[in-house]
Amino acid sequence: DADVTQTPRNRITKTGKRIMLECSQTKGHxxxxxxxxxxxxxxxxxxxxxxxxDINKGEISxxxxxxxxxxxxxxxxxxxxxxxxxxxxxxxxxxxTQYEQYFGPGTRLTVT
Amino acid sequence: xxxxxxxxxxxxxxxxxxxELRCNYSYGxxxxxxxxxxxxxxxxxxxxxxxxxxxxxxxxKGFEAEFKRSQSSFNLRKPSVHWSDAAEYFCAxxxxxxxxxxxxxxxxxxxxxx
Numbered sequence: 001d002a003d004v005t006q007t008p009r010n011r012i013t014k015t016g017k018r019i020m021l022e023c024s025q026t027k028g029h030x031x032x033x034x035x036x037x038x039x040x041x042x043x044x045x046x047x048x049x050x051x052x053x054d055i056n057k058g059e060i061s062x063x064x065x066x067x068x069x070x071x072x073x074x075x076x077x078x079x080x081x082x083x084x085x086x087x088x089x090x091x092x093x094x095x096x097t098q099y100e101q102y103f104g105p106g107t108r109l110t111v112t
Numbered sequence: 113x114x115x116x117x118x119x120x121x122x123x124x125x126x127x128x129x130x131x132e133l134r135c136n137y138s139y140g141x142x143x144x145x146x147x148x149x150x151x152x153x154x155x156x157x158x159x160x161x162x163x164x165x166x167x168x169x170x171x172x173k174g175f176e177a178e179f180k181r182s183q184s185s186f187n188l189r190k191p192s193v194h195w196s197d198a199a200e201y202f203c204a205x206x207x208x209x210x211x212x213x214x215x216x217x218x219x220x221x222x223x224x225x226x
Binding site: 004035040041042043044045048058090092099101102103104105106 | 116121144146148153154155156157158161163202206213214216217218219
């Protein structure tokens with residue numbers, strides 16, 4: 001089984017809809033991250049969480065919110081989706097003071 | 113400001129040829145450096161990392177990278193490319209300030225000719 005899972009893997013939604021992307025991990029890591037990937041822009045950090053009560057904005061948090069329901073679960077919400085939020089979204093985890101991040105398979109989101 | 117530059121958007125090599133992917137960074141101190149690979153439809157997989165010590169680091173799948181402080185570079189190399197190496201490669205800098213955040217380059221897409 002994969003250590004970092006993301007659901008759904010693909011989603012098409014309409015402008016203005018609320019959508020939630022979910023991430024679960026079995027690695028036991030305390031840190032979790034949400035990135036978006038756009039062609040030619042690489043990966044950009046949306047939010048990150050060092051533990052359940054410690055959530056921080058990344059470089060592009062506008063229009064997004066997150067919830068860390070448990071150490072193993074970190075959800076990303078788009079309250080009112082817009083077309084320029086069409087992207088590939090990745091969840092990642094890391095352990096304590098270790099710097100290596102481990103990525104999920106991604107969620108491809110299309111907002112029409 | 114911290115930044116990572118991957119100057120080559122696309123690279124095409126023949127199978128069996130050598131490969132070098134470039135990565136330059138801007139950071140106030142010696143950063144932590146990473147190379148990740150993203151195969152089509154997949155997440156990112158860590159190839160190798162540099163924290164300190166020997167400036168030539170070995171990774172998985174036969175890849176290596178060399179940290180050159182004087183050039184602010186961390187180029188990825190492989191002596192003989194296989195068709196399965198076709199993928200997108202990302203260089204990343206990890207902040208050493210305790211925030212544990214990454215800054216990613218924009219990626220280099222590798223095409224391998226049979």
